[in-house]
Amino acid sequence: MKKSMWKVILTGALLYTAVVLPPASAYTTLGGKYASSTISYIPQGLTANYSLAMADGIAAWNNANVDASFTYTSNVSAANLVLRQDAYGANIGWNARTANKPVMTSGTYTKSDIDFNTSAMDGMTVTARKGTAAHELGHVFGLDHVTDGKQVMSIYGVRTTSVPGPDDIKGVNALY
Ligand SMILES: [Zn+2]
Numbered sequence: 001m002k003k004s005m006w007k008v009i010l011t012g013a014l015l016y017t018a019v020v021l022p023p024a025s026a027y028t029t030l031g032g033k034y035a036s037s038t039i040s041y042i043p044q045g046l047t048a049n050y051s052l053a054m055a056d057g058i059a060a061w062n063n064a065n066v067d068a069s070f071t072y073t074s075n076v077s078a079a080n081l082v083l084r085q086d087a088y089g090a091n092i093g094w095n096a097r098t099a100n101k102p103v104m105t106s107g108t109y110t111k112s113d114i115d116f117n118t119s120a121m122d123g124m125t126v127t128a129r130k131g132t133a134a135h136e137l138g139h140v141f142g143l144d145h146v147t148d149g150k151q152v153m154s155i156y157g158v159r160t161t162s163v164p165g166p167d168d169i170k171g172v173n174a175l176y
Pocket residue numbers: 135139145
């Protein structure tokens with residue numbers, strides 16, 4: 001009788017712990033992903049600052065040794081990912097955006113566009129622009145936002161890191 005009571009108490013304690021403690025890894029995904037782990041990209045009309053941010057962001061992911069990577073192509077019609085820039089306005093509410101196609105939240109992506117908003121990004125530091133590029137590239141893999149500011153997929157607009165963190169890496173490796 002006494003033994004089984006302890007069992008009940010112990011089980012209750014374990015359940016409570018499981019609910020209250022945060023999970024060991026904390027990434028979120030959009031719901032879709034590329035079929036291949038190699039995603040080809042082409043920059044279109046990027047000026048020096050944005051070309052550098054793109055190159056640094058891609059290097060940050062490729063150097064993180066995740067199970068997927070970005071590779072350059074000169075063939076725009078074959079490219080999975082096109083990176084562009086335009087002055088969309090300072091008050092539009094986004095610094096950069098990613099569109100994965102055909103559907104952002106499910107299925108298999110075949111095309112993505114990243115748009116850098118120069119109105120919002122021209123005044124950024126080199127690191128913040130690189131971090132913004134790395135963040136958008138994470139969306140191309142299929143990652144969604146997290147609240148941890150140490151991950152590049154942080155939802156916060158001011159980028160404090162441009163290097164994929166442990167949860168960013170776990171997220172990509174779970175997808176590919
Ligand atoms: Zn985002």
